[in-house]
Amino acid sequence: MRMDSIKLTLPTKPEYVSLARLTIASVANNMGFSVGDVEDLKVAVSEACTNALNHSLNKSDTTYDLTYLVENEKLVFIVTDKGVGFEPEAVNEPDLNGKQISGFGLFIIKSLMDKVEIVSERGAGTSITMIKNLSTTNEI
Amino acid sequence: MDKKNIKVMEQATLINLKGEVDIYSIGKFRESIEDKIRTQASEIILDCTDLSYMDSTGMGVLIELRNKAKDMGQKIIMMNPRPNIKKLLNITGVDKIIDIIENPINQQ
Numbered sequence: 001m002r003m004d005s006i007k008l009t010l011p012t013k014p015e016y017v018s019l020a021r022l023t024i025a026s027v028a029n030n031m032g033f034s035v036g037d038v039e040d041l042k043v044a045v046s047e048a049c050t051n052a053l054n055h056s057l058n059k060s061d062t063t064y065d066l067t068y069l070v071e072n073e074k075l076v077f078i079v080t081d082k083g084v085g086f087e088p089e090a091v092n093e094p095d096l097n098g099k100q101i102s103g104f105g106l107f108i109i110k111s112l113m114d115k116v117e118i119v120s121e122r123g124a125g126t127s128i129t130m131i132k133n134l135s136t137t138n139e140i
Numbered sequence: 141m142d143k144k145n146i147k148v149m150e151q152a153t154l155i156n157l158k159g160e161v162d163i164y165s166i167g168k169f170r171e172s173i174e175d176k177i178r179t180q181a182s183e184i185i186l187d188c189t190d191l192s193y194m195d196s197t198g199m200g201v202l203i204e205l206r207n208k209a210k211d212m213g214q215k216i217i218m219m220n221p222r223p224n225i226k227k228l229l230n231i232t233g234v235d236k237i238i239d240i241i242e243n244p245i246n247q248q
Binding site for chain 1: 199
């Protein structure tokens with residue numbers, strides 16, 4: 001079974017989030033994901049990176065890790081930060097007409113990916129594992 | 141027609157959005173729309189033809205500015221968003237509070 005692992009360590013600076021999008025697009029294209037799925041993967045990785053940055057409280061001297069596990073029928077990717085952590089079950093669904101706009105990122109990730117696992121510890125950091133299955137249909 | 145009349149008659153103002161809106165470019169994105177909300181235009185049209193990417197950071201600002209514009213009696217409209225952006229607007233329900241229009245003349 002094919003399983004390649006790619007690891008990136010990114011500074012917690014906003015300008016490098018686009019690098020996560022570029023790399024996931026390249027990996028996913030090579031694997032044969034459809035154009036639409038590649039776009040979804042770009043959004044999911046960006047949301048997780050944005051989350052990592054927000055939880056790092058704008059400290060620019062820290063880093064976070066991005067791991068891609070390329071498997072036969074799926075792409076597993078993990079974003080791990082050393083930020084403040086949070087309680088995933090305490091995140092409310094976004095409310096468009098109110099002031100509750102945060103929480104959108106996780107909501108979007110869960111909508112776009114096939115499986116999402118969040119492990120977070122207050123003061124220690126957060127790890128978001130996302131899985132996208134390689135679709136067998138020829139959807140573009 | 142003097143300048144004053146032109147301003148009063150201004151119905152819509154157009155903003156061309158280009159490239160990607162994420163946590164890095166969000167400040168510039170917010171500024172460009174906020175500037176237009178300060179004008180007297182009743183409609184602020186965001187031309188998204190050349191907007192290749194937007195995530196929740198952009199959605200958050202859009203919702204916030206839509207609420208601000210609403211208070212001012214103005215409306216924010218998105219024109220020609222690409223399928224990937226349209227999908228996110230739909231998932232988040234933003235397409236229910238911000239009008240989306242397709243302008244064939246502008247589509248390539």
